[in-house]
Amino acid sequence: MSLKDSTREVHRIIIAGFGGQGVLTLGRLLCMSAMSEGKEVTYLPSYGSEVRGGTANCHVVISPDQIFSPFVEKADSLIILNRASFERFRDAIRPGGLLVVNTSLVELGDYESTHQVTVLPVPATEQAAELGNVLVGNVLLLGAFRKATGICCRKSVEQAIRQLLTGRKSRDIEVNQKALERGTQLAAELLQPK
Amino acid sequence: MSGNEAAAEGAMRAGCRFYAGYPITPQNEIIAYMADHLPLRGGVFVQAESELAAINMLYGASAAGVRCMTSSSSPGVSLKQEGISYLAGSELPAVIVNISRAGPGLGDIGPSQGDYFQTTRGGGHGDYRCPALAPSTVQEMAEFTYLAFELADTYRNPVVVQGDGMVGQMMEPVALDHLRPPRPHQKPWALTGAAGRPRNIVRSFRGVKGELEKHNIKLQEKYDEIKRTEVRCVKIACEEADVLVVAYGTCARIAREVIAWPPRRLPGRVGLLRPVTLWPFPCRQIAELAERVRGVLTVEMNAGQMVEDVRLAVEGRCPVHLLRRMGGAVPTAREIADKLVALFG
Amino acid sequence: MRETRTVRCETLYARPQCLIDVPTHYCAGCGHGTVHRVLAEIIDELGIRERTIGIAPVGCAVLAYDYIDIDWSEAAHGRPPAVATGLKRVRPDRIVFTYQGDGDLASIGMAETIHAANRGENITVIFINNAVYGMTQGQMAPTTLVGQKTKTTPRGRDPEQDGYPIRVCELLSGFDRVRFLARATVTSAARVRRMKKLLKKAFRYQIERVGFSLVEVLSPCPTYWRMTPVECCEFIEETMVKSFPLGVIKDVSAGEDGDR
Structure with missing residues (x-):
């Protein structure tokens, strides 16, 4: 199954997890990276009562041309960080789309046999813990997603991380760059033809 | 930002x-x-x-x-x-x-x-x-x-x-x-x-x-x-339109998405008029288009408020319909397209 | 040649320069006219007419701007302290005062009063307390005395139902950034002189950027108290001052932290 050519077409992404997993940061990093490469982007965070219920999500659209609706009905890609989000968004993806999923917290069950979707299973929480900071699982997933889609250059993400993590947060730049690297590696291994 | x-x-x-x-x-x-x-x-x-x-x-x-x-x-x-x-x-x-x-x-x-x-x-x-x-x-x-x-x-x-x-x-x-x-x-x-x-x-x-x-x-x-x-509005694909959508703000963005869809998924050529000033309302602009379209669909995230101004502007020149969502719900592009097909297809 | 003699005349009492020469709309015996005059005298004496901006209330003094020749703004009912906040914050070198009645200041505008006071806005509030709503024809005010009959307390104010009269000065005295609070009245020449002294001090504090000041004036309302003006003055002196004691309630000039 071939993935969409992300460099030339509009790419609609839903990112979802629970509050504190860095869902919105993931979305912002992705937008900042694509924006720095001259693409049009929209970033629409969930801000409704569901935030208080513990889940957070954002809709990201990246396009070479003007973007009209910032809402994503059927995603080209889903990035899923926890189980509740997986249940909620598992069908919000078009056939042939890409699911990047945190398998540390999500059991896929028979998903792959019932959905015509490329699945990239990344044990992000475990891998992040190995790097010494469980909070960088989001960037690890971003690394894997970027590698799988080629939606932007790795350099742009590295730069976005430095841009976003300022002041006291700047001490986390290094571990985030490591997470980006690890995500990239994992995706490369998973995507190798078996 | x-x-x-x-x-x-x-x-x-x-x-x-x-x-x-x-x-x-x-x-x-x-x-x-x-x-x-x-x-x-x-x-x-x-x-x-x-x-x-x-x-x-x-x-x-x-x-x-x-x-x-x-x-x-x-x-x-x-x-x-x-x-x-x-x-x-x-x-x-x-x-x-x-x-x-x-x-x-x-x-x-x-x-x-x-x-x-x-x-x-x-x-x-x-x-x-x-x-x-x-x-x-x-x-x-x-x-x-x-x-x-x-x-x-x-x-x-x-x-x-x-x-x-x-x-x-x-x-x-x-x-x-x-x-x-x-x-x-x-x-x-x-x-x-x-x-x-x-x-x-x-x-x-x-x-x-x-x-x-x-x-x-x-x-x-x-x-x-x-x-x-001071009336301001934006017209997209209105010149050749058979059907007119009127929407503002968020709804206009979603409707704009529909306008860009291939015509085979829509009932003919669809134009979009987006009021930029809600007051003063673009009455004359809507009235002019109402002379030559088959009908108007107003899309709103309320029970149907702007549609009253649209009807006042149209003054019976063509039918005016409403697609509404309420309570924080947002209409999808598909909903708008489906409604257009149901009304004018 | 005839001898001429020069006689020196001294003006001892005249209309203040900034008090406009028109009849007021106030009822006979009302306290507003007296306070207006005193306010005009103070503005003249301090030489601040060209940089003073007044905020008129909704209530009997809604037309205060017709009587004192300075820049004025209207305000919605109860909102003068908010309007004054906006004005003073963008023009900190101007002298800004509000002129408010008891309904405006202590009922519908209590939130604005308390918060402007708590922020320590460098403004002067003139609070006319006549214990009744005059403009709307004599209903209960937040400062109506216990037992006092009004249109909406026909059997007298009952604390069980309406609570006790609110003592604004005492209420505000706890806020750290409130600098000057005083209560005066207009029942005699001596009382008026005392009121002028207190109000002038409040304005001086604003000029010196000391902070928030408020002067409450117990003021007669012959029409809705259903008394003669003289009876009104007696009522204030004998009854009203028991609920609203006269004097300086708080006076903290800049840099000090104790009462003076």
Whole structure:
């Protein structure tokens, strides 16, 4: 199954997890990276009562041309960080789309046999813990997603991380760059033809 | 940059030097941005004890001749109506940003266009109108807020920037360099102390018999001038259209998506008219198109408010239909397309 | 040649320069006229006419701007402290005062009063307390005395139902940024002189940027108290001062932290 050519077409992404997993940061990093490469982007965070219920999500659209609706009905890609989000968004993806999923917290069950979707299973929480900071699982997933889609250059993400993590947060730049690297590696291994 | 931040930035670039507000979701980024930036740029920020106090602080700052703004969301804007009526009655310029949410009552914080009537009919007591600009992108949040200050000073009238939670919360790239410091408006009426001139009085009260009617006639003449000169709308693919969609703000963005779809998925050629000014409403523009389309579909995130203005503009020239979502729900592009097919397919 | 003699005349009493020469709309025996005159005298004496901005209330004094020749703003009912906040914050070198009645200040505008006081806005509040709503024809005010009959307390104010009269000065005295609070009245020449002294001090504090000041004036309302002006003055002296004691309630000039 071939993935969409992300460099030339509009790419609609839903990112979802629970509050504190860095869902919105993931979305912002992705937008900042694509924006720095001259693409049009929209970033629409969930801000409704569901935030208080513990889940957070954002809709990201990246396009070479003007973007009209910032809402994503059927995603080209889903990035899923926890189980509740997986249940909620598992069908919000078009056939042939890409699911990047945190398998540390999500059991896929028979998903792959019932959905015509490329699945990239990344044990992000475990891998992040190995790097010494469980909070960088989001960037690890971003690394894997970027590698799988080629939606932007790795350099742009590295730069976005430095841009976003300022002041006291700047001490986390290094571990985030490591997470980006690890995500990239994992995706490369998973995507190798078996 | 988020839409809310863009509105705040646009305001400061327009020379806003006083902001007062009270926190309410989904517009808290405006008050935070103002608190952070305005004092560093020579302005005054006050977190007011209520929306009521905030709008009345604007009354004072505006009376002193300073560009000023407040922001809130629907329930808070309801509270501000008293002050907006006084501002209009006293002919004081001010900018009110409403990042509206779903009602009635406390409702919820999801995006909504349920304040259309309140915004376009004045909102508070008495005969008055406020020009209302409806942004549908983050870029427009900055530009329309900037423009709102110009309109407010030009007409000595409060101006509303009517957004919603979606356009306030979303982030997009924004270009700001063209929003240069504007030329200051002369305000000989401002309260600065009666030094070297006769004293000024800022008031809406007209107690002498006949004076209030004269004052109202003057206000209405001003509103007529605004109706003649300040109508703004955007037309997409309207020239060849068989069917016309009318939508503003968030709904217009989603409808715009549909217009770009291949014609085989739609009932013929579909055009979009997006009112930029909700008041004054683009009546003439809609009436002209109504002469030659099969029908009009109005898309709104409320029970059907703007559709009344559309019907008044169309005056029976063609059928007018409504697609509505309420309570924070947002219509999808597919819903709009399906409705178009069902009505005109 | 005839001898001429020069006689020196001294003006001992005249209309203050900034008091406009028109009849007021106030009822006979009302306290507003007296306070207006005193206010005009103070503005003249301090030489601040060209930089003073008044905020007129909704209530009997809604037309205060017709009588004192300075810049004025109207305000919605209860909102003068908010309007004054906006004005003073953008024009900190101007002298800004509000002129408010008991309904405006202590009922519908209590939130604005308390928060402007708590923020320590550098403004002067003139609070006319006549214990009744005059403009709307004599209903209960937040300062109506216990047992006092009004249109809405026809059997007298009952604390069980309506609470006790609110003592605004005492209420505000706890706020750290409130600098000057005083209560005066207009029942005699001596009382008026005392009121002027206190109000002038309040304005001086604003000029010196000391902070928030408020002067409450117990003021007669012959029309809705249903008394003659003289009876009103007796009522204030014998009854009203028991609920609202006269004097300086708080006086903290800049840099000090104790009462003086």
